[in-house]
Amino acid sequence: MNLELPVISxxxxxxxxxxxxxxxxxxxxxxxxxxxxxxxxxxxxxDKAVSFAEFRYKINNDNFYFKRFVEQITVNVTEMFRDPGxxxxxxxxxxxKLGTYPLIRIWLAGCSTGEEAYSISIxxxxxxxxxxxxxxxxxxxxxxxEKAGQSMFAMSQMKQYSENYILSGGTEEFSSYYTANYSLAxxxxxxxxxxxxxxxxxxxxHSFNEFQLILCRNVLIYFDRDLQHKVLQLFDDSLEGLGxxxxxTKETLDFSPLAKNYKRVPAEKIWRxxx
Amino acid sequence: MGxxxxxxxxxxxxxxxxLLRVLPFLSPALSFPIIIVVHRKHGADSLxxxxxxxxxxxxxxxxxxxxxxxxxVIYIAPSDYHTLIEQDHTFxxxxxxxxxxxxxxxxATFQTAAEVYRSKLVCLLLSGSNADGVNGxxxxxxxxxxxxxxxxxxxQVSYMxxxxxxxxxxxxxxxxxxxxxxxxxxS
Numbered sequence: 001m002n003l004e005l006p007v008i009s010x011x012x013x014x015x016x017x018x019x020x021x022x023x024x025x026x027x028x029x030x031x032x033x034x035x036x037x038x039x040x041x042x043x044x045x046x047d048k049a050v051s052f053a054e055f056r057y058k059i060n061n062d063n064f065y066f067k068r069f070v071e072q073i074t075v076n077v078t079e080m081f082r083d084p085g086x087x088x089x090x091x092x093x094x095x096x097k098l099g100t101y102p103l104i105r106i107w108l109a110g111c112s113t114g115e116e117a118y119s120i121s122i123x124x125x126x127x128x129x130x131x132x133x134x135x136x137x138x139x140x141x142x143x144x145x146e147k148a149g150q151s152m153f154a155m156s157q158m159k160q161y162s163e164n165y166i167l168s169g170g171t172e173e174f175s176s177y178y179t180a181n182y183s184l185a186x187x188x189x190x191x192x193x194x195x196x197x198x199x200x201x202x203x204x205x206h207s208f209n210e211f212q213l214i215l216c217r218n219v220l221i222y223f224d225r226d227l228q229h230k231v232l233q234l235f236d237d238s239l240e241g242l243g244x245x246x247x248x249t250k251e252t253l254d255f256s257p258l259a260k261n262y263k264r265v266p267a268e269k270i271w272r273x274x275x
Numbered sequence: 276m277g278x279x280x281x282x283x284x285x286x287x288x289x290x291x292x293x294l295l296r297v298l299p300f301l302s303p304a305l306s307f308p309i310i311i312v313v314h315r316k317h318g319a320d321s322l323x324x325x326x327x328x329x330x331x332x333x334x335x336x337x338x339x340x341x342x343x344x345x346x347x348v349i350y351i352a353p354s355d356y357h358t359l360i361e362q363d364h365t366f367x368x369x370x371x372x373x374x375x376x377x378x379x380x381x382x383a384t385f386q387t388a389a390e391v392y393r394s395k396l397v398c399l400l401l402s403g404s405n406a407d408g409v410n411g412x413x414x415x416x417x418x419x420x421x422x423x424x425x426x427x428x429x430x431q432v433s434y435m436x437x438x439x440x441x442x443x444x445x446x447x448x449x450x451x452x453x454x455x456x457x458x459x460x461x462s
Contacts, residue, residue, distance in 0.1 A: 005414070005417045005418070006390065010362065032341075032359075032361065032367040032369075033361055033362060034359040034360060034361045034362075034367045034387045035359055035367050035369045035371075038359065038369070038371075038383070038386075038387065039371070075369065075370060075371045077370055077371055077372055218370045220340075221340045221356075221367065221368045221369065221370065222367075222369070224341075225341055228341075248370075249353075249355075250339065250340050250353055250356060250368050251340065252339070
């Protein structure tokens with residue numbers, strides 16, 4: 001981004017967010033301002049918008065462009081087995097504990113293009129738990145979910161993902177989970193069979209089930225404190241007793257009043273609901 | 276009150292050595308925060324704050340998301356996130372695309388801080404092998420802040436400060452041995 005003086009002011013950002021809420025029911029007003037403004041500026045420059053007025057008009061009147069806007073201002077960067085230490089704890093500590101349940105229900109909130117959903121599916125398969133698990137993978141953004149459902153990722157990423165997988169305690173041949181198709185790696189149907197991809201908006205939608213494990217990594221960083229409290233409450237409402245809540249490396253439950261009901265799994269951003 | 280509300284130091288290859296040499300000479304009573312954004316490998320996490328805190332009496336800590344920016348503290352940008360500054364003087368972290376092949380990107384912190392601190396922001400760009408930070412310095416200048424670079428002649432890798440001197444208006448060019456005094460005088 002080469003923007004010396006931003007072409008959009010804070011006030012104009014507020015105008016756009018108010019429009020989105022009014023016209024489409026999408027509420028971004030609880031998002032961190034610096035981050036969302038940077039995303040909007042990036043899109044403005046990427047799409048070579050002529051003026052703020054034109055940009056705003058298009059978002060409000062062109063449904064196709066509105067979808068692009070939502071896709072682009074939300075961050076959809078993700079990896080398979082990102083933070084291998086985290087997935088190692090999931091494999092060695094959390095999922096074996098859940099293995100005693102007859103049905104394991106997992107909610108992956110903010111799943112983006114699905115890389116983490118397939119990572120969890122691989123671990124469940126290796127622990128011989130996949131057949132009795134269900135992964136609800138949700139995101140605000142229908143476009144990324146469509147991509148997630150195709151179970152295809154760039155071949156160029158596979159070396160990195162394979163390294164992450166090994167560091168996370170994986171011992172199988174990582175390439176056995178996909179078939180190479182030119183520049184794309186297509187992951188097996190079996191891995192996808194227990195994943196349900198669906199839209200869910202953490203800001204406005206309610207709890208839709210009870211889970212033993214909720215993962216929401218690198219989503220709360222985009223929310224202000226008030227919205228973080230609200231979403232953590234939603235997770236608490238959706239988590240069974242003795243269930244686990246997993247957050248991103250730089251996210252925490254510590255500042256929340258809910259913290260007293262949770263016990264942290266050492267060394268990772270995973271909390272167990274103890275009361 | 277001083278002329279500086281925040282000092283942000285950006286650097287890449289060859290910048291750690293500069294920090295280790297400058298920090299011991301900083302006044303323990305700085306009236307502003309120092310925010311350090313250096314490129315480093317993901318996973319080498321907690322080591323940098325520990326390493327730097329051994330060199331100064333100032334508090335050194337890795338940034339937590341939504342943390343308020345406080346004077347007299349040296350903040351380290353965490354690896355693999357962009358560090359942004361909010362108008363209410365808190366930190367936001369962001370896991371969006373890399374910028375200049377980098378996360379954290381120096382540009383992201385310089386640019387968001389430029390708009391917040393305006394004429395009371397000082398940004399210092401150190402040694403490095405890519406041009407991250409250069410666009411950020413342009414924004415800092417556009418908002419009336421002060422731009423400073425390490426003298427490329429003293430840099431282990433001169434590319435980064437050199438690119439800044441070519442593409443942005445630079446107020447001060449400092450050799451390593453003058454940096455601590457310069458920073459102390461901002462108070």
